[in-house]
Amino acid sequence: MSYRAALMIPVYNHPHYLAALVEYLSQFALPIVLVNDGSNAETSQILRDLAAQYRDVVLVEHAQNMGKGQAVMTGLRRAAELGCSHALQLDADGQHHWQDVAKFLAVSEQHPEAMVIGQPIFDESVPKKRLYGRYASHIWVWINSLSLEIHDSMCGFRVYPLAATLAIMDQVELPARMGFDSEILVRLSWVGVHFENVATPVIYPEQGISHFRLWEDNWELTKMHSRLFAGMLCRLPRLLPQRLKGRD
Template sequence: MRACFVIPVYNHPHYLQALVEHLSGFDLPIVVVNDGSDAECTTILRQLRSQYKQVDLVEHQVNQGKGQAVITGLIHAYNLGYSHALQIDADGQHDWSDIQRFLDTAKQNPEAMIIGQPIFDQSVPRKRLYGRYATHIWVWINSLSFEIKDSMCGFRVYPLAQTVKVLNSAKFQPRMGFDSEILVRLKWEQVKFINVPTQVIYPEDGISHFNVWRDNLGMTQAHSRLFAGMLYRLPTLLYRKVKGE
């Protein structure tokens, strides 16, 4: 397994230094995608590139959305010859102490998609929590499976060969809907999923770029495309379930 890290960044300056310093201890390449951040955040990212030899900075001139930033990072990592990419967000929500567990799980199951199954504390906003459940229902319907426990956690390990194949086969929602859409499409391709429980917090100085109207519309469009795709694949998906595949 040739693994690397992928970090999508859009105006998340607070945890970048500490996160990169922590990741540098794994002695793995760190692909950071600057998704059109402002001058302050861009300056920090370029300083980190100079400070840490593991950092490979890829930059979007304008903001294209988290989903597109992840796509850019995954394809970049694959083109460099890496087999797996651990995505971790830069907003301070994820438990960095679980990184080794995610990497070990991927090494033991190299063909599987490793996804974080969040354990929330009291800091989680109630509206965000209820919205996640609505998304989970659509994911279960569109995948005809309960194997994906949480489709929105940005703490995960992608098997890059299978993932890039799927990325090249469809047009994806470039913002918040991507996290769920890629998992459903990987499930359609019979990729195995392993859910890893992990603590997720919403820090007081956390920055969210979730736009209620734009991102809910984007996710609705993504789920609509997935539903149509599920109906088209329904005979095959049902046959696989009957066969226990």
């Protein structure tokens, strides 16, 4: 399949930046898949208005909130149904540097077999607790993938190679919430997908809305990393020679 990308945004009650984001993305003349993950009436109406206003917008709606991971999976499948080979994901909360979309797409087109992931450059707005939590998760990802190739496992600014990603989604039950971002990267690493890391500014805007549940989601992430660790140990006889060979 020739290279063709879609732009995909999971949305759950993030009304403040949607119109400006879609207006910016419309310049690329690519499908814009908006996934309404059971948002409130205000956000849902904005999404429906955008779908009516822009011909490139494809709106998919969940009847109820199913979690960010499930929203991303829904968006990836819709992008594949549209005949796309890749899907660039952006979050809807205003954290990401939209001006880097062209850079991410260029890197992905140059390396179509790779998973392109954002490597955040944080400013002073980042909450320290969130920053420390990210590093703890990264360490687990490095252990579970037996690789340092994934520089940041939680950034929602990324480009998925759809064939490899959907193959995993069809084989494994992946987390419906926050754990999806990290687990899909580890599993892509296990099947030999290469990663391209792209440095990009990330902020925590004043009107940003976080749906991270401190205790519940950290517990879910702990269980996910434990499960992946067991999976890594099972794959160790195959993975370790591959990793050692890659250092030669």
